[in-house]
Amino acid sequence: MSTLQPAAPAPKKLDYSSDQQVRWCPGCGDYSILKQVESVLAQHGRPKEEIVFISGIGCSSRFPYYLDTYGMHSIHGRAPAIASGMRSVQPDLSVWLITGDGDSLSIGGNHLIHMLRRNVDLNVLLFNNEIYGLTKGQYSPTSPEGAISKSTPMGSTDHPFNPLALCKGADASFIARGMDRDPKHLREMLQRADAHRGTSLLEIYQNCNVFNDGAFEVFTEKASKAEHTVFVEHGKPLLFGNGTKGIKLDGMTPVIVDIAAGEATVDDLWVHDERDGFKASILVRLFDDPREKDALPRPFGVFYVSDRPTHETKMNAQVALAKQKKGPGDLDALLRGENVWTIG
Amino acid sequence: MDTIPKTRPKTVEAREKVVILFAGDSGDGIQLTGSQFTESNALFGNDVSTFPNYPAEIRAPQGTLAGVSGYQLHFGSVDVFTPGDVCDVLVVMNAAALKANLAKLKNGGTIIANSDGFDTKNLRLSGYPDEENPLSDHSLDNYVLHTVDVTKLTRNALEGTTLGMKEKDRSKNMFVLGFINWMYSRSLERTQAFLEGKFKSKPDLLDANLKVLQAGYNYGDTSETFTTRYEVKPAPMPKGNYRNITGNQGIAIGLIAAAQKAGLELFYGSYPITPASDILHELSRNKHFGVKTFQAEDEIAAICSAIGASYGGALGVTASSGPGIALKGEALGLAFMLEIPLVVVNVQRGGPSTGLPTKTEQADLWQALFGRNGEAPIPVIAASSPTDCFEMAFEAVKLAVEHMTPVILLSDGYIANGAEPWRFPEAKDLRPITPPYAKPRESAEAEGRTSSEAEKFLPYARDENGVRPWAIPGMKGLQHRIGGIEKEDKTGNISYDPQNHELMVKLRAEKVQRIADTYRPIRLDSGPENGDLLIVGWGSTYGAIRTAAVELQKEGLSVAHVHLRHMFPFNKGLRGMLKRYAKVLVPEMNSGQLRQLMRAEYLVDAQGLNKIQGMPFTSEEIRVAALNLLKS
Numbered sequence: 007m008s009t010l011q012p013a014a015p016a017p018k019k020l021d022y023s024s025d026q027q028v029r030w031c032p033g034c035g036d037y038s039i040l041k042q043v044e045s046v047l048a049q050h051g052r053p054k055e056e057i058v059f060i061s062g063i064g065c066s067s068r069f070p071y072y073l074d075t076y077g078m079h080s081i082h083g084r085a086p087a088i089a090s091g092m093r094s095v096q097p098d099l100s101v102w103l104i105t106g107d108g109d110s111l112s113i114g115g116n117h118l119i120h121m122l123r124r125n126v127d128l129n130v131l132l133f134n135n136e137i138y139g140l141t142k143g144q145y146s147p148t149s150p151e152g153a154i155s156k157s158t159p160m161g162s163t164d165h166p167f168n169p170l171a172l173c174k175g176a177d178a179s180f181i182a183r184g185m186d187r188d189p190k191h192l193r194e195m196l197q198r199a200d201a202h203r204g205t206s207l208l209e210i211y212q213n214c215n216v217f218n219d220g221a222f223e224v225f226t227e228k229a230s231k232a233e234h235t236v237f238v239e240h241g242k243p244l245l246f247g248n249g250t251k252g253i254k255l256d257g258m259t260p261v262i263v264d265i266a267a268g269e270a271t272v273d274d275l276w277v278h279d280e281r282d283g284f285k286a287s288i289l290v291r292l293f294d295d296p297r298e299k300d301a302l303p304r305p306f307g308v309f310y311v312s313d314r315p316t317h318e319t320k321m322n323a324q325v326a327l328a329k330q331k332k333g334p335g336d337l338d339a340l341l342r343g344e345n346v347w348t349i350g
Numbered sequence: 351m352d353t354i355p356k357t358r359p360k361t362v363e364a365r366e367k368v369v370i371l372f373a374g375d376s377g378d379g380i381q382l383t384g385s386q387f388t389e390s391n392a393l394f395g396n397d398v399s400t401f402p403n404y405p406a407e408i409r410a411p412q413g414t415l416a417g418v419s420g421y422q423l424h425f426g427s428v429d430v431f432t433p434g435d436v437c438d439v440l441v442v443m444n445a446a447a448l449k450a451n452l453a454k455l456k457n458g459g460t461i462i463a464n465s466d467g468f469d470t471k472n473l474r475l476s477g478y479p480d481e482e483n484p485l486s487d488h489s490l491d492n493y494v495l496h497t498v499d500v501t502k503l504t505r506n507a508l509e510g511t512t513l514g515m516k517e518k519d520r521s522k523n524m525f526v527l528g529f530i531n532w533m534y535s536r537s538l539e540r541t542q543a544f545l546e547g548k549f550k551s552k553p554d555l556l557d558a559n560l561k562v563l564q565a566g567y568n569y570g571d572t573s574e575t576f577t578t579r580y581e582v583k584p585a586p587m588p589k590g591n592y593r594n595i596t597g598n599q600g601i602a603i604g605l606i607a608a609a610q611k612a613g614l615e616l617f618y619g620s621y622p623i624t625p626a627s628d629i630l631h632e633l634s635r636n637k638h639f640g641v642k643t644f645q646a647e648d649e650i651a652a653i654c655s656a657i658g659a660s661y662g663g664a665l666g667v668t669a670s671s672g673p674g675i676a677l678k679g680e681a682l683g684l685a686f687m688l689e690i691p692l693v694v695v696n697v698q699r700g701g702p703s704t705g706l707p708t709k710t711e712q713a714d715l716w717q718a719l720f721g722r723n724g725e726a727p728i729p730v731i732a733a734s735s736p737t738d739c740f741e742m743a744f745e746a747v748k749l750a751v752e753h754m755t756p757v758i759l760l761s762d763g764y765i766a767n768g769a770e771p772w773r774f775p776e777a778k779d780l781r782p783i784t785p786p787y788a789k790p791r792e793s794a795e796a797e798g799r800t801s802s803e804a805e806k807f808l809p810y811a812r813d814e815n816g817v818r819p820w821a822i823p824g825m826k827g828l829q830h831r832i833g834g835i836e837k838e839d840k841t842g843n844i845s846y847d848p849q850n851h852e853l854m855v856k857l858r859a860e861k862v863q864r865i866a867d868t869y870r871p872i873r874l875d876s877g878p879e880n881g882d883l884l885i886v887g888w889g890s891t892y893g894a895i896r897t898a899a900v901e902l903q904k905e906g907l908s909v910a911h912v913h914l915r916h917m918f919p920f921n922k923g924l925r926g927m928l929k930r931y932a933k934v935l936v937p938e939m940n941s942g943q944l945r946q947l948m949r950a951e952y953l954v955d956a957q958g959l960n961k962i963q964g965m966p967f968t969s970e971e972i973r974v975a976a977l978n979l980l981k982s
Contacts, residue, residue, distance in 0.1 A: 024831070026831075026844075032761075053826070054829050055823070055824060055825060055826050055827065055828065055829055056824060056914060058823045062659070069835075071831050071843075071844065072830050074829055075829055076823035076824075076829050076830065076831075077619045077829075077830075077831040077833075078661060078688070078831070078832055078833060079831065079832070079833030079835060080654070080657075080684060080832050080833060080834060081654075081680055081681060081683075081684050083650070084650060084654040084681065084684075086651075087619075087646065087647075087650065087651035087652075087654035087655050087658065088654045088655065088657055088658035089658055090644070090651075090655050090658060091617060091619055091644065091654065091655030091656055091657065091658030091659040091661075091662070092657075092658035092659060092661050092662040092823075093658075093662075094642055094644060094655070094662075094664075095615055095617055095642065095660060095662040095663065095664040096618060096662040096663070096823060096824065097825055099823055115521065116647055116648060116651070117647065117650075117651055117654075120646075120647040120651065128579070178864065181376060226894070244405075264638070303954075321642055321644075324637055325637045325638075325640055325641075325642065327637075328637035329637075329638045329640075330636040331638070332638040333638065334638060334639075335606070335610070335636065335638045335639030335640065335641075336779045337606070337607055337610050337777040338776060340603055340606060340607070340636065340639070341603065341607065341774045341775065341776070341777065342591070342593065342774060343593040343594075343595070343774075344593075345351075345389060345390070345392075345393055345540070345593055345594065346591050346592065346593050347393050347394075347395060347592050347593075348590070348591050348592070349395060349584070349587050349588070349589055349590060350588075350589025350590060
């Protein structure tokens, strides 16, 4: 996708909005994400007909209706499979997959991991709000243990998924995390995801202000953000707390060090290398419950990037090789087969 | 036991048709033996029909009844429509194979038995009482019994080679094949060429197989046991070029041919399942036709990837068998709502649930018609024979593309694996397929349109057949959104309006009903235009019904046969046809699914002949049922 030249002149941002009224609840984090996506599309300037949004089922999956691109609002959990088929025959379009934590990690979990291992070239925006919104408030596979919801009045007994660890386990070639409340950073993550060839998995912390308000407050609100988040950048040390703290690798174990108090210097810190798969496996595991004492901060940014070939590239290469070896298919030869006899 | 003098020459007797059943352990290479002999006969010009019958286990316990694999072949100098009701010759590699299949051998039929497979262990495993050996206890006196120590003769033929005993024994089936080729006066050429291809990179194995094949042939020539060879002359088949084809091959080739005719890339999303997997294998060998095969993570992903491919402007196809089709139900509903082309093949097997994976049945007709939530009528067509699988696969694609709808094609395990000669067409004679593409458009300003609502692209506006335009991502000016949620007429926008929902349900149903307008007029397969009895069949029962109907007609009875290919919507001519007969018989390998549909649709007192044994009908079963109904 990144290889295509931006068209001139750049279209105005509004061009990508459809004529449909946006119908998320007032105050939903989805509005912010839609806005940033439109902004990134406008910045890229790709013609509208070359963009496809495919979604599953859930609040976030209404997304395609609000953009004047091609779009499919499919069935619950299956968007990765649909998008994989579509991508196999359309190698040149810009394909985006919109999904939520229930859609992609519960009912569609199987499709997600298989799409990741195949490395189908598209951008997955995984809206994680840790709740089922469209069905009005049941706990989701990312809800923390003990979460009180309509279906768990005594608290959830299920251990939640760590989505990025799951995706790393499935050999995703691009893993990143952003949040609805940090538009600038989110735009940057969207651009990075769009530029990557292969499956770009971007998890977005998204507030459901109706059924799970404040689920990510500690990461998104000014008062606590600095203490509980670490924004990782390639080649830079893992600093947080407004530069007062950092994360050091003690062997394979990440530990918090207080730079301000002189426990360590910046030079001692873990320097983020987004090409390092081993370290990325540790980074995705920074998943402490922020309420716990000495919890490691939650990372945001691009965790991991690798350049392995995409599924459709390999598929098309085989077709090309077969044509080269056997010549383009001759239908009469196929009909005839290898053993023919003639009567008459 | 043999008193014939060595000098006595072998005689050659003519036979009109022969049914031969090869049976042995599932590891004995029975399927290969059978299919090779089939090819030789077909190439010679016989009409052929086959029935491979094998256990679900790849290597069931050796020597047991559960592990018996069979390949039945009917070949003749006359028209052949079924693999045969009873066998003339039974070739058995062990005691279990004899025990499992003796009932299929006609009185006085010939048994060729591998004596090595009748040792104490094999006899015990197949459940013969201690000390009893059917080869020596005269229990087979009603048959012509030839015992041959295939194992020993094979090892002898390979004496001096470097192969291990296990490898030597593995070519036993070539001995049998060589011998049978001698018995029916066939040349070994075809099989030799096949072996040369198969063992191209393994010269020692090629050499061994060729040696054993020739040894089997020579054994017939020199052994004193066998005094007679048989000859089955070529069948008087219509002029043309022929090849052999199985149903699954027919489907794969039909799909490729139709995609080419439609100018579409073929995308096949599939999850392996018996008995449909051979379609995937065949298609994946044909990538030079631009075929893309995708072995999905599950049945749902298989159909969804095909839907995605169709959305992307290719021809999306998926195939499975009953349990897999059950998993595809929700996505079928999506494809129906999207109104995009999709072909779904169900190679039926015995059900419900896992059922009988390697056996045949026609019990998924209702699943095909009704197995979705909401009102989602999808055209359903059925193939009646291996060659018809080609025709029906082509038809499925044509209907799906030209009417923008998913289409279900029903086949079954019997015709999927069975083979018959196919007078194959030339590419230029295949019907055209025309996708109803939307016309890409420039911006409103550039085309001089106003940008008012009415001027916008309407993805769900319909033509005179109720078909919507196919706008493919990448086409300029046609951006639109589609989905499984109810949509507004014409615009495709989300709509919860009650009147609109009713309208859309009716519009979608009407579109599918109008497909019946494109059918060729219904015609009888055989028999009088009106009379005492009409036999209505569908799917793989064709050969057995055809054979029975023609026999009954020869007996002077007023019996006709019609075979349905369009299961939904029905051919409009069926209603009138049913009225022209006093009685109607519907043979099915289920409890009466078509019969009930016909009763509901036409208020006709159709009677059923129902067999649910995982095995196809014999023509005799149908003949007897027809006679009984005529008498009642």
